[in-house]
Amino acid sequence: MGIITALANPQRFLAFSGWAAPVLGAAAVALALAGLWTGFAVPDDYQQGATIRIMFIHLPAVFTGMMAYGCLAGSAFFGLVFRHNLADAAARAVAPLGAAFTFLGLVTGSFWGRPMWGAWWVWDARLTSFLVLFLFYVGYMALQAAIDDEAKAARAAGILALVGAVNLPIVHYSVVWWNSLHQGETIFAKGGPKASVVYLWPLALMSFSYFTAFGALWMARVRAEIWRRRAGALAVQGTR
Amino acid sequence: MIREVQIENLAIVRGDRLLFEGLNFSLKAGQAMSLTGRNGAGKTSLLRAIAGFLRPAEGEIRFQGPHGLLEAEDARSGGLHMAGHQDGLKSNRLAQDEFLFQARWTGATDAGVAKAREALDLDVIADLEVRKLSAGQRRRLSLGRLIASPRSLWLLDEPLAPLDAAHRAAFGLMMSAHLASGGMILAAVHDPLPIGTLSLEIGG
Amino acid sequence: MKGFWVLLRRELAMAWGRGGGPIVAVAFYACVATLLPLAAGASPARLAAVAPGSAWLALALASLLSLERLFERDYEDGALDQLALGPVPLEIVSATKCLAQWISTGLPLALFTPLAATALGADIKLAPLTLACAVLGGLGFAFVGGIGAALSLGSRRGGVLIAVIVLPLFAPPVIFGGGAIEALATGLNWTPGFGLLGAYSLAAMALGPFAMAAACRNALS
Numbered sequence: 001m002g003i004i005t006a007l008a009n010p011q012r013f014l015a016f017s018g019w020a021a022p023v024l025g026a027a028a029v030a031l032a033l034a035g036l037w038t039g040f041a042v043p044d045d046y047q048q049g050a051t052i053r054i055m056f057i058h059l060p061a062v063f064t065g066m067m068a069y070g071c072l073a074g075s076a077f078f079g080l081v082f083r084h085n086l087a088d089a090a091a092r093a094v095a096p097l098g099a100a101f102t103f104l105g106l107v108t109g110s111f112w113g114r115p116m117w118g119a120w121w122v123w124d125a126r127l128t129s130f131l132v133l134f135l136f137y138v139g140y141m142a143l144q145a146a147i148d149d150e151a152k153a154a155r156a157a158g159i160l161a162l163v164g165a166v167n168l169p170i171v172h173y174s175v176v177w178w179n180s181l182h183q184g185e186t187i188f189a190k191g192g193p194k195a196s197v198v199y200l201w202p203l204a205l206m207s208f209s210y211f212t213a214f215g216a217l218w219m220a221r222v223r224a225e226i227w228r229r230r231a232g233a234l235a236v237q238g239t240r
Numbered sequence: 241m242i243r244e245v246q247i248e249n250l251a252i253v254r255g256d257r258l259l260f261e262g263l264n265f266s267l268k269a270g271q272a273m274s275l276t277g278r279n280g281a282g283k284t285s286l287l288r289a290i291a292g293f294l295r296p297a298e299g300e301i302r303f304q305g306p307h308g309l310l311e312a313e314d315a316r317s318g319g320l321h322m323a324g325h326q327d328g329l330k331s332n333r334l335a336q337d338e339f340l341f342q343a344r345w346t347g348a349t350d351a352g353v354a355k356a357r358e359a360l361d362l363d364v365i366a367d368l369e370v371r372k373l374s375a376g377q378r379r380r381l382s383l384g385r386l387i388a389s390p391r392s393l394w395l396l397d398e399p400l401a402p403l404d405a406a407h408r409a410a411f412g413l414m415m416s417a418h419l420a421s422g423g424m425i426l427a428a429v430h431d432p433l434p435i436g437t438l439s440l441e442i443g444g
Numbered sequence: 445m446k447g448f449w450v451l452l453r454r455e456l457a458m459a460w461g462r463g464g465g466p467i468v469a470v471a472f473y474a475c476v477a478t479l480l481p482l483a484a485g486a487s488p489a490r491l492a493a494v495a496p497g498s499a500w501l502a503l504a505l506a507s508l509l510s511l512e513r514l515f516e517r518d519y520e521d522g523a524l525d526q527l528a529l530g531p532v533p534l535e536i537v538s539a540t541k542c543l544a545q546w547i548s549t550g551l552p553l554a555l556f557t558p559l560a561a562t563a564l565g566a567d568i569k570l571a572p573l574t575l576a577c578a579v580l581g582g583l584g585f586a587f588v589g590g591i592g593a594a595l596s597l598g599s600r601r602g603g604v605l606i607a608v609i610v611l612p613l614f615a616p617p618v619i620f621g622g623g624a625i626e627a628l629a630t631g632l633n634w635t636p637g638f639g640l641l642g643a644y645s646l647a648a649m650a651l652g653p654f655a656m657a658a659a660c661r662n663a664l665s
Contacts, residue, residue, distance in 0.1 A: 080658075135612040142608050146599035149255065155662040156595050160609060163591055163655050167613050170644070174616035177640070181623055181632075229256075236256040291529065293664045313533075322529060326522025332461060337454075344450045345530045 010086045010226055021219040028213035035205030042198050054112040056202050060210035061105035062130065068098030068214065069133060072140070073165035076158035086222070088154040089229070091161065092144060093221035097214060099137035106134060125179035129172040136164045242303045242310065242319040242392045244268045245290065245424065250299035252285050259285055260443045261298065269392070272415065272425035272437040281443030283428035284324070287395045290426070291322045303393075320393040321346065327382035331371035335362070338370055339384050348389035356387035359414060361407075375402035387414060394418065396427040400434075408434060447531035448540055455544030466552040469510035473553060476502040477560040492565035496574060496625040499561035503553055503578055504614050507585035510549045512603050514541055514593040515656075519663060528664060538656035539649070542590040550582030566629075573628050577621040577641060584617045584645035587652035594659035617644050 035056060045052035072094050078087035109127065110120045121127070140157050147153035244266060251261035259282030267273055275283045288294045290301055292312065303315035310319070329338045339362060343353050357363055360380045365373055373381065379402045386394060394415075400408050412434030415425055419435070427433060459465045480498050481491055515538075518524040527537050557578035558571035566574070592610035599605055624637030 132612050132615055135608075139609045139612060142601075142605055143595060143599070146596065146601045146605050148600065149598070151255070152598060152662055152665065156597075156599075156659055159655055159658050159662070160591075160595055163613070166651065167616070170616050171612070174619045174640070177636075178619040178623055181626065233256040291525075293525070293528070293661075295665065317529060317531060317533075320529065322525060324522055324525060326525070328518070328521050328523035328526050330458065330517070330521065330523070333458070337457070341450065341454045342526060345447060345454075345526065347531060 010089075013086055014223060014226065017219040017223055021216045021223070024212045024216035024219070028209050028216055031205050031209035031212060035202050035209050038205060039202035042202060045199075048116060051112065051115045052199065054108060055199065056206045058105060058108035058112050059203060060207040061101050061108055063207055064210045064214050065098060065102035065105045065130070065133065067211070068094055068101055069136070069165070069168065071218070072098055072137075073161050076161035079154060080158045080162070085229075086226075088151075088158070089222050089225040090218070091158060092154060093225050094218055095137055095140050095144065095157075097217055097221065099134065099141065101210070101214065102130065102134045102137060105130060123179075125172075125176045128179075129168075129175045132171050132175070133168065136168065140164070241305055242315050242424070243306055243422075244304040245393060245426070246300070246302040246304065247290075248300040248302070250286075250289070250301065251297045252282055252289055252294060253297040254282075254285060258297075263299070263442075265440055267393075267424050267426060267438075269422040269424060270419050272419055272427070272433070272435060274433055274437045274439045275426065275428045275442055276430070276439060277442035283442050284397055286442060287322065287324070287397055287426065287428060290393075291320060291395055292316045318347070319391055320395060321386050321389075321391050322395040322397075323383060323386065323399055324397045327378050329370045329378055329382060331369070333370055334366070335368050335370055335373060335377075335381055336366035339366075339381050339388075342382065342385040343388035346385050346389040346391065348385065352388040352390065356384040359387050359410070360384050361410075376404055376407065379403055380407060383411065386418075390421075390423075392423050394423065394425045394427075396425065398429060399427060400429075400431065448536060451527070451530075451532075451537065451540045452544055455541055456548055459544060459548035465510060466549045469506050469549050470552055470556050472509060473502055473506040473556055473560065476505065477564060480564060488565050492567070495561050495564035495566035496570055496629060497622050499557055499564060499566065499574065500577070500581075500622050500625065501618065502560065503557050503581070504585060504611075504618055506553050507550060507582060508589050508592075508607060508610055508614070509603065510553075511542075511545050511586060511589045511593055512606055514545055514590055515597055515660060515663075516593065516602070519597045519660075524660060524664060528660070534657035534660050535653040538590060538594065538660065539587075539653040542586045542649075542652065542656075545590070546583050546586040550586050551579065554578035554582050570625055570629055573634060573638070574625055577624055577638065580638075580642050580645050581617050581621045584641070584648045585614065587645070587648040588613045588617075591652055591655045591659065594656040594663070597659065597663035617641055620644060 039053055039056045044050050072091055075087045075091035075094060078084050079091055106127075109130075113122065114120050140160055143160055144153050144157040147156055246266045248264055249261075250263040252259045263286070265273070275286065277283055285294055289296050301312070303310040303312060303319065305315070328342070339356075340353065343356065348356075357366075360383060362381060362384055365377050365381065370378065370381070379399075383399065400411065403411060415433070415435050419425065425437075427437075477499065480494075480502075484490060484494060515524065518527060528534055530537065554575060558574040561574050562568055562571055589606070589610050591613070592606040595609060596602065596605050620637045620641035624634045624641060627637055628634040
């Protein structure tokens with residue numbers, strides 16, 4: 001019996017996230033309201049006009065999508081090295097969130113790109129490496145889902161997450177290098193479009209809103225994962 | 241060279257299922273042990289844990305050499321043979337190519353190879369493709385490496401199941417010779433082995 | 445060292461044995477190269493523009509598909525158990541398997557690559573560099589692809605899953621090799637791309653075996 005309970009004993013996490021997740025969720029809503037309020041209050045950009053406001057929902061999604069991969073790789077590392085069940089659950093829970101935020105970043109980027117560049121998509125270095133990041137998430141989830149034994153699936157996907165963490169900087173570097181071969185086609189000036197200081201406030205508010213929402217959703221998903229595992233363990237025990 | 245295997249307070253979990261816990265035994269040079277127990281009790285998992293494939297949920301597996309405790313990885317890579325249900329033979333290759341690979345990979349010498357060919361009657365099937373062999377012939381082929389490259393601990397999973405009476409008896413003699421030379425055998429079985437063994441029921 | 449040679453000989457024999465792995469891979473490559481003009485249009489100007497890049501991409505795909513079962517057969521029939529209990533650690537076993545894959549399949553594909561590129565209309569001057577890139581990049585493809593093959597052991601899906609895992613990892617070598625060939629075609633300096641491709645392949649050879657061995661141990665557990 002001692003071992004069955006040792007399989008998953010994240011009591012403290014459940015207790016902590018029980019109040020932390022709702023608090024973070026509420027903070028996300030408040031920050032989003034404040035961010036949208038200030039976002040609509042700022043004047044139009046002298047070049048881009050009102051479309052600059054897409055930035056407030058786009059850039060935070062990009063930041064969150066990248067941050068989520070860091071969380072995924074970190075959880076995978078802890079799960080692999082210390083064989084910590086909670087870390088496995090955290091990695092499994094964060095991947096779809098990361099994919100969702102990355103996807104949101106790609107879609108909002110496309111909406112922003114249409115008025116800015118006159119095209120829904122351009123093969124710019126940043127866009128391309130962000131698309132590859134999305135594909136990494138897809139690969140992680142596909143591998144996780146294709147292996148029946150959950151412990152094995154978690155470890156195999158964890159190895160892939162770490163391989164991806166080593167590769168993402170290389171991918172980014174290679175895409176930048178590739179972009180430099182096609183000088184004539186680059187869209188961005190170095191450093192990207194310059195944003196005026198008035199836009200930083202709504203951008204910061206929205207970024208924190210996204211981060212807190214991500215934190216709240218992640219905790220909620222880890223909780224669901226823990227309960228799902230317990231239910232599975234109980235069902236197996238019932239057959240003995 | 242493993243002289244003793246010590247199992248202490250071992251527990252193995254597969255998926256969410258606890259197969260067994262608190263398992264203690266030791267196997268010394270010259271001893272053989274039969275593992276019995278119902279299907280799914282964890283006999284194969286125990287063998288795979290000793291071979292280092294499964295990580296026990298709890299407890300220790302130790303290998304003692306003539307001069308004290310051995311590093312588990314070294315003990316396993318040079319000191320034990322594992323013969324499972326699956327024989328690891330490629331169906332489209334010649335029997336002798338597969339036998340020679342298995343034997344040389346585990347470190348067999350030419351003399352050992354010749355001895356195994358003789359003992360397990362492998363020359364008659366040497367030039368056939370593996371897919372043309374019967375289940376018993378395949379088993380003989382895959383047991384060949386146990387004779388060809390001497391390693392002290394044999395982990396066997398239903399070793400006799402596909403063999404006919406004559407070859408069971410022959411393999412029994414090989415097991416006796418192995419024990420006499422200071423070897424150890426741990427075998428998961430449903431039918432008793434043709435040699436005297438200790439016996440351990442798993443998951444009783 | 446003896447274990448390495450024993451394993452390498454077995455792997456090569458299995459690759460060249462019945463089933464003709466390299467021949468099938470080259471045939472796949474030829475099929476893709478044949479379909480390209482049919483899909484993109486056969487006008488020489490258009491083909492010449494895309495020929496080196498397409499030949500390079502087709503090489504990546506052919507390398508990927510041919511190593512799908514690099515570990516799977518040994519896993520299914522239990523031979524991987526024995527490989528894990530051999531004289532060398534699984535890291536060396538994995539590296540040996542990838543090396544054998546490269547010798548048996550990567551090199552024939554590499555020889556075919558400049559042929560296909562030239563047939564599609566690439567300048568013949570590009571052929572030596574295309575061959576060199578294919579030889580060097582093939583090493584990277586084999587060692588990175590092996591990670592996908594090892595990770596998908598025991599999964600319900602085979603080929604498509606490996607492709608989804610591995611193709612994002614192929615982005616850098618595809619870029620470096622394609623970039624080097626394109627640089628030569630447009631009269632620029634091709635050495636940076638070639639050097640980066642070599643660096644990538646070496647890094648894959650150095651680090652890939654650890655990921656493959658970890659994945660194999662996980663599958664065996």
